Amino acid sequence: MMMSRALPRRIVLLAAVLAVALAGTVVGAAGRAAAAAQHPWPGRQLLFFNHAYGVFDRVTADAIEHSDYLRGFANFQVRTTTGAGGETWTGRYLLGHQTYLELFGTGDVPGKDGELGAAGMGVSSEHAGDLATVTGRLPAEGVPDPVTFQQTRDFGDGVPVPWFDAVYTSEQYDTFGAWAMEYRPEYFADPRSGTEPARFPGDVGRDRYLSNDYRQHLMRDVSGIELAVTRRDLDSTLPLLRAGGFVVRADGTGAVALRGGTTIQFDAVPVAHVGLRRITMSLNHPTGRRDTETIGHSSLAVGPGPRAVWTFATN
Template sequence: MLIRRKLRMLMVLTATLAVTLVGTATTGVRTARAEQAPPLPGRQLLFYNHAYGVLDRETADAIEHSAYLRDFANFQVRTTTGAGGQKWTGRYLLGRETYLELFGVGDLPGQDGVLGAGGMGISAERAGDLATVTQRLRDLGIANPVPFRQTRDFGDGVPVPWFDAVFTTTQYDAFGAWGMEYLPEYFADPRSRTEPAAYPGDVGRERYLSDDYQKHLMRDVTGFRIAVTERDLANTVPLLRAGGFVLRPTGDGGTLAERGGTTIRLDVAPQDQIGLRQIDLSLNRPVAQRHEERLGRSTLVVGPGPRAVWTFGLRG
């Protein structure tokens, strides 16, 4: 999703918010060790929704043209038009509640399209929970959480409200995370092809995604691991904590976020070593034999059993 780039452009044009960015970036450094604090009380408010990574061109092209992936998952290559008319074409593996979005170098503009860049959305299941997360961010020392509304154009030039988002900052190196909550207007639009609400206030991931995953082997993303810079980690930790994840420091200075069905691991690395490292996937049914699929500089191992692991080379 190109929401970070769009948001950054808007902020640069607003002088009053430029002051906010300096304070927020400083706060991000101060909260880098927030994972050492005890979990916040109450239910989890945000859950892994999707993540994206920018891969070398060879790997991205191999994924795009893979016949195996089209059988393995609800796999799509599609172009989306978001706020301000910005467009992006991604390679998508869509599950029951979660999904993965992959790009090649240069597919996204500017720093969002460099090798190793990435992003992650964690979303609310109940209407109103994003507002609670925003207040939690303030309580954690993020004085000015940055709001943003994303829209989607289905092709007729009329933007439809899609989801609200919140960032801890707009200053990042190559990775950013945002909290998000799908909007009633999007669910109400028949072109969204979403499901009816399962309960009052349902804005959940399962409602948003189609049931086409049932026709394939892949079910959901259960693990996401990426190497990021120290600054990008510092900016992400408060959002994970505000969303209700249980955080633990790793031995290499990174953070492990657990709870909600998907384990998120953020490793710390220099700028020239950042990037997507591993995706863990659950399957709709166990498989008896191990299958290994080479996709450029990545390897997808499916089975044996009900799981698959996809590993990525650090550099292309």
């Protein structure tokens, strides 16, 4: 039930199968803002928060991996996945109803994607064909040459199964990348995926992808997330969210993306201070007291009431 993170960025550079030329560059923030003002996207939302990942210091990552508390709090797994091009990654996962978290330690993946403070986020469609609509909107958002990619998954027999299609606004990034994705019907059709039956024609949603094991734990979903990113990475992310139907409010200090059940907050910071800072989670039922668990250099406060807040030390 795991999926890739920023690893497709490196694979795209090797794959040579791109639907668009990569010669173009993304226009600046002012150009994007003007494009967004001229091209509003009313109607239903096309993209929803799917998951986010963060890279933490080894003490925190090891404490997460061996935490007995997290195993009771959430559907918690430590898994290794093989994606396109034979790339593998091992992550610590907290899996909810529709959303999840993917947590790494420094050096768990190669290159700058495995450096302290690196992070990423996937937003996904619920209906087949919505990703193509979002991709078609990106030029009006100031992204003339979006980068498309198909991720695969190897279940252990050496045969890659199409997993999801994805689109980026740019291959140039500092420490954070966001992508839009749409799960493939071949993945849902493979019994090894452990996915749920479709609820309606063209159902490629998060409900199908994630199991119902979250019901046996306290964590339900990610309801809010705060990420510290560079200005360049923020400017590359906002067009994708706007094209997907999020309501984006941006100023000189960062941005907030609303709609779809998860509030996404970005703080624009120098590269030395980037990272996943805070996660707010809804619970399956309210708690009558506040429990605080220290996990490495992080603190998870659960309750009182129907939510938990996980705060990570800043760089």
